[in-house]
Amino acid sequence: MSAGLFVWAAVTLVSAGRLADEVTWARDVAPILFKRCVACHQPDSVAPFSLRTYEEGRAHARQIARVVSQRLMPPWLPEEGDFAFANDRRLTADEIELFERWADAAAPSGALESAPPAPPIASGWQLGTPDLVVSAEQPYSLTGDGTDVFRNLVVPVPPAPDGASRYVNALEFRPGTAKVIHHAVMFVDPQRDGRKRDALDAENGFGGMDVGTAQSPDGHFLGWAPGRVTTPLPEGMAWKLDRGADLVLQLHLLPRGKPESVAPQIGLYFTEQAPTRVPMLLRLGPRELDIAPGVRDYALEDEFTLPIAVRVLSALPHAHFLGRSMRGSAHLPDGGTRMLLSIPSWDFLWQDEYRYAEAVELPAGTHLRMRFTYDNSADNPRNPHQPPRRVQYGPNSTDEMGELWLQLLPVDAAELPRLSEAFARKDALDHCRQFARAAREQPDDANAQYDYGTALVAANQFEAAERALSRALELDPNHISAMVNLGFLKVQQRDFAAARLRFEAALTLKPDHLNALRALARICEELGDYRAAARAWRKVCDREKDFAAARNYAWLLATAPDDEARDGVQALTWAQRVANAYPQDPTSFDTLAAALAEGGRFEDAIKAAQRALARARNRGDQALQEGIEARIKLYQARQPYRQPRR
Amino acid sequence: MTQTWSSPKYREICKSRFSNLELPVSDAGSDAGSAVKRALLSVLLLAPLGAFAVTACRTCRLSGVVELDGSPVDPRVNAGAQASVLIFTRSDCPISNRYAPELNRLAASFAPRNVAFWSIYVDKSQDPALIRQHVADYQLPGRVAIDRKHRLVALVGAQVTPEAALFDARGRLVYHGRIDDRFVDLNIARPEPTQRDLEQALHTLLSGSAPTVAHLPAVGCLIEDLR
Numbered sequence: 001m002s003a004g005l006f007v008w009a010a011v012t013l014v015s016a017g018r019l020a021d022e023v024t025w026a027r028d029v030a031p032i033l034f035k036r037c038v039a040c041h042q043p044d045s046v047a048p049f050s051l052r053t054y055e056e057g058r059a060h061a062r063q064i065a066r067v068v069s070q071r072l073m074p075p076w077l078p079e080e081g082d083f084a085f086a087n088d089r090r091l092t093a094d095e096i097e098l099f100e101r102w103a104d105a106a107a108p109s110g111a112l113e114s115a116p117p118a119p120p121i122a123s124g125w126q127l128g129t130p131d132l133v134v135s136a137e138q139p140y141s142l143t144g145d146g147t148d149v150f151r152n153l154v155v156p157v158p159p160a161p162d163g164a165s166r167y168v169n170a171l172e173f174r175p176g177t178a179k180v181i182h183h184a185v186m187f188v189d190p191q192r193d194g195r196k197r198d199a200l201d202a203e204n205g206f207g208g209m210d211v212g213t214a215q216s217p218d219g220h221f222l223g224w225a226p227g228r229v230t231t232p233l234p235e236g237m238a239w240k241l242d243r244g245a246d247l248v249l250q251l252h253l254l255p256r257g258k259p260e261s262v263a264p265q266i267g268l269y270f271t272e273q274a275p276t277r278v279p280m281l282l283r284l285g286p287r288e289l290d291i292a293p294g295v296r297d298y299a300l301e302d303e304f305t306l307p308i309a310v311r312v313l314s315a316l317p318h319a320h321f322l323g324r325s326m327r328g329s330a331h332l333p334d335g336g337t338r339m340l341l342s343i344p345s346w347d348f349l350w351q352d353e354y355r356y357a358e359a360v361e362l363p364a365g366t367h368l369r370m371r372f373t374y375d376n377s378a379d380n381p382r383n384p385h386q387p388p389r390r391v392q393y394g395p396n397s398t399d400e401m402g403e404l405w406l407q408l409l410p411v412d413a414a415e416l417p418r419l420s421e422a423f424a425r426k427d428a429l430d431h432c433r434q435f436a437r438a439a440r441e442q443p444d445d446a447n448a449q450y451d452y453g454t455a456l457v458a459a460n461q462f463e464a465a466e467r468a469l470s471r472a473l474e475l476d477p478n479h480i481s482a483m484v485n486l487g488f489l490k491v492q493q494r495d496f497a498a499a500r501l502r503f504e505a506a507l508t509l510k511p512d513h514l515n516a517l518r519a520l521a522r523i524c525e526e527l528g529d530y531r532a533a534a535r536a537w538r539k540v541c542d543r544e545k546d547f548a549a550a551r552n553y554a555w556l557l558a559t560a561p562d563d564e565a566r567d568g569v570q571a572l573t574w575a576q577r578v579a580n581a582y583p584q585d586p587t588s589f590d591t592l593a594a595a596l597a598e599g600g601r602f603e604d605a606i607k608a609a610q611r612a613l614a615r616a617r618n619r620g621d622q623a624l625q626e627g628i629e630a631r632i633k634l635y636q637a638r639q640p641y642r643q644p645r646r
Numbered sequence: 647m648t649q650t651w652s653s654p655k656y657r658e659i660c661k662s663r664f665s666n667l668e669l670p671v672s673d674a675g676s677d678a679g680s681a682v683k684r685a686l687l688s689v690l691l692l693a694p695l696g697a698f699a700v701t702a703c704r705t706c707r708l709s710g711v712v713e714l715d716g717s718p719v720d721p722r723v724n725a726g727a728q729a730s731v732l733i734f735t736r737s738d739c740p741i742s743n744r745y746a747p748e749l750n751r752l753a754a755s756f757a758p759r760n761v762a763f764w765s766i767y768v769d770k771s772q773d774p775a776l777i778r779q780h781v782a783d784y785q786l787p788g789r790v791a792i793d794r795k796h797r798l799v800a801l802v803g804a805q806v807t808p809e810a811a812l813f814d815a816r817g818r819l820v821y822h823g824r825i826d827d828r829f830v831d832l833n834i835a836r837p838e839p840t841q842r843d844l845e846q847a848l849h850t851l852l853s854g855s856a857p858t859v860a861h862l863p864a865v866g867c868l869i870e871d872l873r
Contacts, residue, residue, distance in 0.1 A: 145747035
């Protein structure tokens, strides 16, 4: 009897203990799902299924346990290092164990009425109604079959009503209904080069990862990935969106078995406040990369010593399908080493920007190093070439790259130029090394010589640059770009007569080469040939709406020391156009004033010059203020202004 | 680079636990007894549920396997078909969905040779309306069934979606596992498969011999318990 009671008590206790220990959706699993997973795993998101309800969780319980224990989900590549990331998505070991126990117990629900409420589904613009919503003119149609697609869509930005540039302090990306956008990167394209690339094929946008002249604006990465929370930029860190610039939207698309129409939207939030803190994107990673087929452990290394103290805000690594591991480290002047970022197992599909929870302070003299490794063997399943082939540096996903971008703020903003100059020198030398190899390997290829020559110009190695560019011209006497760059090289050396010959030769072959025309106009001014300069400016103005060219043309017609070159009537026509189009620019009204004075309308000239003066004061342009004040005195003495003869 | 079917690597896989598995149906031949013993032995050792399914279906139809209109069906045997391909699937598995174009290609290329294609839905929470929509969205080839009690799952030993099962004209399982080797793991996919295993097994079967490989593990979404 007593033994039976004992057994009964023991069984009861054990099952009670089991019940208390049982992992349930309501008590244990739902809070983790809601915190870590449902930002993506909600209806109509990029994730393949929603995990907001018990039934949805139950239907994937074993799969969830497997992917979290393999740390495939939530997607997060860096291993734990010396600095925490603000956007860290990793689960704790305890959380993973809960998922495993829940699946093993066949996904019990627990008391559903006691479960926490699921977070609200994000809908609409997260930051409120944007000041401007832009999108590509046409959606992109993605087929259901095949492998990853990179497509760049040109997104025109209508100009502000007053024609001014704008400052963007937040950008929100909305992927639309298609579940195929894996991630997106946005660039600003002031030269609208993307439109030319877009026109090359019948489909909307253009392919590949090379976005031409488009760039990240003022040291900001503009990226989006599912689940990323959009936040406005910190105070004083807005970026400038120039008038007329397009956005280029680079989409990484994953075909999902059925065709999809891709039509994302971008919301822009503007601020009146011009930036007071401009970050810089520092790029580590040689552009020279050459991996023989079969090599399993190719290493790519780079380094840079910081000339000033900085704060590192974020890190963004990039490689393609051969990339294996990535490390970025800081070697401090006191001998210490800090791991900025370490990714033991790179996955091209889950690239992200890693933002530090607190900015990483690095003193002047810190030595930054990057080391990436690559596997170009047949054993790398992601290898785009089977059998493996030689792979070199290049922007397409079948080429390879290695970049570690660091977003930095100088501790002392006034020191930023020292950092940018030091970095520009390093970058120019990198470019030289990249193109030197191609020039060596293809000594009879005019373009290879030309690329090398332009890289040498940027690195201030003028003599070597002249040799390479001249060699390109020997190989291809009609190489217009080589002529133009040789012209710029001569300008750099202040040999204006020689430069003029180069530009004139280029213009014989291509009469509407705008950069050559602009350069020729300036050179002729330098040489004192004001009539030739006026002819060149006129050609630029006839071909393109170019504020600087129109203003320079009007200025020359109004103020040339050479009587033959001046034309007061034409000067006034062009100066008025400029002032109408760009009323905020002080030089617009300074030019209008000079044209009015040339025509003898000194009272009007003084009024225009005073408007110019007020705008120059607003801008804090001391030299321009002094020039305008001197001209006002001339106009008051009823004399037109003449620029000094050169 | 493409490995041949009889390459040493594959011969080794042939020694895997399912290599001799032969599942009898009601019209099994005279050696059915020993086949049953062999099947029972291997399945009993490795998959108790599978064993239950095999014994249960010796004499009955596949219980709980229905078409979208609810009518019971046995997708293993299709009148006039030389072979039947069953693809275990669910609507919300991204890997399954990515195979839709490949399945269409296979169905089109084997259509002249009387191969029946079936999509077998395995998730209990997916109702016929949702499945109909999914089949239409992805234009899945062939017919559709729901395996409500996981009888087919157990019988084949399917682990994930998508997973293929190939039956001969008499309804005997001759191959099950991956469709091809595109996915190496959930997060690792090749740009192109180097080995199209289901297609190869079909060719071998239609040429009159039994595929030499009975099973290759598939990568995909784990088939969840029914409880």
